[in-house]
Structures are given as C-alpha cells and as structure tokens.
Amino acid sequence: ETGVTQSPTHLIKTRGQQVTLRCSSQSGHNTVSWYQQALGQGPQFIFQYYREEENGRGNFPPRFSGLQFPNYSSELNVNALELDDSALYLCASSLNPTDTQYFGPGTRLTVL
Amino acid sequence: AQSVTQPDIHITVSEGASLELRCNYSYGATPYLFWYVQSPGQGLQLLLKYFSGDTLVQGIKGFEAEFKRSQSSFNLRKPSVHWSDAAEYFCAVGEASGTYKYIFGTGTRLKVLA
Numbered sequence: 001e002t003g004v005t006q007s008p009t010h011l012i013k014t015r016g017q018q019v020t021l022r023c024s025s026q027s028g029h030n031t032v033s034w035y036q037q038a039l040g041q042g043p044q045f046i047f048q049y050y051r052e053e054e055n056g057r058g059n060f061p062p063r064f065s066g067l068q069f070p071n072y073s074s075e076l077n078v079n080a081l082e083l084d085d086s087a088l089y090l091c092a093s094s095l096n097p098t099d100t101q102y103f104g105p106g107t108r109l110t111v112l
Numbered sequence: 113a114q115s116v117t118q119p120d121i122h123i124t125v126s127e128g129a130s131l132e133l134r135c136n137y138s139y140g141a142t143p144y145l146f147w148y149v150q151s152p153g154q155g156l157q158l159l160l161k162y163f164s165g166d167t168l169v170q171g172i173k174g175f176e177a178e179f180k181r182s183q184s185s186f187n188l189r190k191p192s193v194h195w196s197d198a199a200e201y202f203c204a205v206g207e208a209s210g211t212y213k214y215i216f217g218t219g220t221r222l223k224v225l226a
Contacts, residue, residue: 004155042116042202042216043156056211090155098212099215103148103156 002027004093004104012110013081019074021041021107023091031055031097034066037088037106049074050053078109086111114139114207118217125193126225135203144206145186145220146214149209159201161213162186162210170216173197 005024013019025032031050035043045058049068050077063079072093074093088108117136125131138144148156155212160171167179177188186203200221204214 006155035214037127040218042204042218043214044216045211045213048211048213056213058213092156098206098208100146100161101214102158105155108153 002092003011004102006089006091006104006107008107009105010108010110012112013111015081015083017081018077018079021078021089021091022045023074023076023093023104023107025074025091025093026102027073029093029095029102030072031094032068032072032077033092033101034074034076035090035092036060037087037090038084039087043090046076048097055097081111082112085109114205114215116203116205116215116217118201118203118220120220121218122191122207122221122223124223124225125188127195128192131188131190131193131197131222133201133203135186135188135217136184136207137177137186137203138184139205139207141208142184144208145177146174146204146206147171147186148202148204149173149199150202150219159188177196193222195224195226198222 034046035049037043047057048055052068065077070075088106090106092102092103115138146161147159200219204219
C-alpha cells in the first residue's frame, strides 16, 4: 500500500511569484487536507477537499487555492507569494472527511 | 475556540529513562485526540489516537497515552526511551465544527542523551 506522497520536496521562489504543490493520497482515501507548518510551530489547517469539492477552509487568504482530481490527488496553489509563506506544506489524506489523517513528507517552500 | 497546549518546548532525557510529554486541550465535546511524531525533514507519523472507550491507549514504538477528562489532558508516555526517539512530538485535537480539521499544539522537541 502506497502512503501519501508530495512533490516537490523543496522549492525556492521569489516574492510575488506563484507556486503549485502536489499531493497523491493514500490508496482508497477520498479526502485531502492541507496544512502549513511555519518554523517552530505546529501545522495550521489551510483547507480540505472531499470528492473534488472544497470541504472547509481555515484562516488563509484567497490567494491560497486548491484542486482535487478524480483520482483524489490534489494541488495547492499559492499566488502572489509573500516572505511569510515560507514554510513546510503538509498534505494529509483520509478515508473520509472525519477519519484519521495520514500525512505526507511535506514540501519545504522558501520565498526570497 | 479549541486549542492544544504543549507546555514543554524542549525535553532532554537519557537513553533508557522514562518519558512523559504533556498535552492539554480545550474542547467542548468529547475530543478526538492524537499524537504525531516528526523527525527532521520528515512529515508527521501517527503514534496513537483516542476516540472513545479505554482511556489508556497503546500506540506504535512502545508509546502509550492516557486521556484524563477531568484534567483535559492527553499525556504521552514511554517507559524506556531509545536514541531513535529523538524527534519533535505534536499533540492534536480533531475539531468537528464545520469542517473536520486538526488543531495542533506547538510541539515538544525531545533530545535523547546516550
């Protein structure tokens, strides 16, 4: 059974640019949640996708957007990057929206 | 608002010693509680979870946690720490208001002395 995978592992962007991060969910899981983990902090919830629809959102601005595809993989897009967007971005998949979340290894984004 | 507090930012123990990591939560209903471990440069690995029933929960790698409703706590324990346990540990509560999401504490970094 394949676990949650994320790509790329690391990414360096400059302020104002746009970035797309990718996540493949665990086999059989139809829900993907995205979290931002700033240095020295716990992860903070960005949003969740369930069966290709956004299923809830945390306190993040609209320049953070996402997609979920028919195979339940997902993308996180961030527009107009700011220095404070530098963080580890974690994707988690679950069997359904209220089931246990299993996390991927994360994508480390650095904004210069 | 729901919250999770991990009072200890850093903990250092000797290999073979016992370990207890503290977690306090604020949540109106019966909480879903989790402990995750994060090694440097890695994602989060689930150690154990509590949904209901027996308040003493066994997890992987020899860890256990006890849910105490009266103290709003869910402390993680291990009787004998191994050098490979050095990592950051996160406690989380599952919040079901609207979207089901996890609220994480700020983590406890564990250092193990040989």
